[in-house]
Amino acid sequence: MLKQENKTDVIVVGAGPAGVACAITLARSGKEVVLIERGLFAGSKNVFGGAIYTQPTKEIFPDFETTAPVERRTVQHNFAILGEVDSTTISYRKNDNSSYSVIRGKFDRWAANEAKKAGVYLVEETVVRELIKEKNKIIGVKTELEKFYSDIVILADGVNSLLAKQIGLRKDINTKDIALSVKEVIKLDKDVINQRFNVKDSEGVITEIFGGSMLGLLGLGFMYTNKDSVTLGLGITLNELVDSKISPYEYLEQLKQHPSIAPLIEGGTLKEYSAHLIPEGGYKKIPKLVDNGVMVVGDAGMLVNNLHWEGTNLAMISGKLAAETAIEALNNNDFSKKMLSLYENKLKESFVLKDMKTYKDLMDTMHSRKMAFLSYYFKKINAFFEMFTSVNSIPKKENFRGFIKSIFTDRKPIELVKDCFAVLKLLWSILL
Ligand SMILES: Cc1cc2nc3c(=O)[nH]c(=O)nc-3n(C[C@H](O)[C@H](O)[C@H](O)COP(=O)(O)OP(=O)(O)OC[C@H]3O[C@@H](n4cnc5c(N)ncnc54)[C@H](O)[C@@H]3O)c2cc1C
Known part of the structure; x- marks a missing residue:
């Protein structure tokens, strides 16, 4: 029960990781906190690959490795570059516990239940329709049926965050700045997964997929092993999808048929x-994260490191930092934008904004050189290995020379210079 009916210290909107x-x-x-989730239960609406990362997850749930519903502990990370019919894969294998595959429907529900046990007042099946503003400060939320009031509202309502938009913290997201991801969970026998991915019962493999049906598009694929299923999906920037006039489902179907993917899912049945x-x-598109009485966390604040497939960790840590700021604000009885800006400072000092800043130029470079980096060089990597592994009675020197010559004949020298310049510029911005 709340101390005061319909008034609490903090309202958090959205029961995802953030x-x-x-x-x-x-x-x-x-502190007294109400967590409002629109789904039938926390996690029922949530979609991801995916893996959660041990270190940041432990900051919130120290015992999650033994108490949470995790699927498999990652022991191998593959980077697969798919050509039209061939592929080159780099595998990194290490027997540690740095990440686990999870099913969000199960994991988020467990996490929300842990929050309930800690004293959080969880309200499910309830959509927050509007924020209540008084004297230039957010003082509560309106759901379909009632109004709830609080000293601080924290928006953890995910990528669309209609609420942040409503109060002018962000504008409509440009279709260049958002990807649509589709995925299938394919049921397979546990032993079949173990044998195909060369792992034991609790061990898992993450595969990042480049190229294939997405050659030349700003898109990435992914494959994760769960206990008795495999998650296979891809994400493509929305503007490219619209321009290509091909549905994401078709891209996924093509990916499933790739000779390097098909044998891994053969005989599986579609579960989801x-x-x-x-x-x-x-980094450049992060919206305003703070105003009087309100903070924005997780995907709602664009806090995703897409190159590394990191989202849940940035969500959890931004959620934690916003909570720590709210605690200080409540102790000082000061809910002003100035006070809550401490949250932005904490983000800047943490890996969250440092990592996002590191990759601040990545998307611009990818948008401008995508045919080079997401098609031409991928094909060339596979062509190199085709040349290197072929046994065709042509002297090796001729094979090597032919390959090097093809780089200069397939691509104009000016484009090669531009590619090198783009890589150097990107490296410069990442390393300095
Ligand atoms: C296909 C895919 C694969 C991914 N793979 C990975 C991965 O492997 N590892 C990783 O770390 N990250 C991954 N991510 C990113 C990760 O899922 C997100 O970054 C993370 O879920 C963000 O957490 P969040 O709490 O901010 O938002 P969400 O998880 O989106 O949670 C938002 C919650 O708010 C609720 N909500 C929204 N609006 C309202 C409202 N008005 N009222 C009440 N409730 C509301 C929603 O129902 C939802 O439960 C992936 C994402 C996708 C789409």
């Missing part, structure tokens, strides 16, 4: 098909 991490941090410090948006704008 919202739950935020709410549980507040509750553990003795879903689609979700991913914020891709990066």
Whole structure:
């Protein structure tokens, strides 16, 4: 029960990783917090690949490795560059516990339940329609049926964040800055997964997929092993999807038929098909994260590191940092924008904004040189290995010379110079 009917210290909107991490941090410090989730239960609407990362997850749930519903511990990370029919894969294998595959429907529900145990007042099946503003400060939320009031509202409502838009913290997201992701969960026998991916029962493999049906498009594919299923999907920037006039489902179907993917899922049955948006704008597109009485966390604040497939960790840590700021604000009885800006400072000092800043020029470079980096060089990598592995009675020297010559004949020298310049510029911005 709340101390005062319909009034609490903090309202958190959205029970994804950001919202739950935020709410549980507040509750553990003795603050009164209401967590509102529109789904039938936390996680019922959430879609991802995917893997959660041990270190940041432990900051919120220290015992999650033994208590949470995790699927498989990642022991191998593959980077697969698919050509039209061939592929080159780099595999990194290490027997550690740096990440786990999870099914969000199960994991988010467990996490929200942990929050409840910590004292969070969880309201499910309830959509927050509007924020309530008084004297230039957010003072609560309006759901379909009632109004809830609080000293601070934290928006953890995900990539679309209609609420942040409503109060002018952000504009409509440009279709260049968002990817549409589709994925299938394909059921396979546990032993079949173990044998095909060369792992034991609790061990798993992550595969990042480049090229294939997405050659030349700003898109990435992914494959994760779960206990008795495999998640296969891809995400493509929305503007490219619209321009290509091909549905994401068709791209996924083509990916499933690629000779390097098809044998891994052969005989599997479709268990789930879903689609979700991913914020891709990066550092330059982060909206305003703070105003009087309100903070924005997780995907709602564009806090995603797309190159590394990191989202849940940025969500959880931004949620935690917003909670810590809210605790200080409540202790000082100051809910002003100035006070809550401490949250932005905390983000800047953490890996969240440091990493996003590191890749601030990545998307611009990818948009401007995508045919080079996402098609031409991928094909060339596969062509190199085709040349290197072929046994055709042609002297090796001629093969090597032919390959090098093809680089200069297939691509204009000026384009090669531009590619080199783009790589150097990107490296410069990443490393300095
Ligand atoms: C296909 C795919 C694969 C991914 N793979 C990975 C991966 O492997 N690893 C990784 O770390 N990240 C991955 N991500 C990114 C990751 O899923 C997100 O970054 C992360 O879920 C963001 O958490 P969040 O809490 O900010 O938002 P969400 O998880 O989107 O949660 C928002 C919540 O708010 C609720 N909500 C929204 N509006 C309202 C409202 N008005 N009222 C009440 N409730 C509301 C929603 O129902 C939802 O539960 C992937 C994303 C996708 C789409």
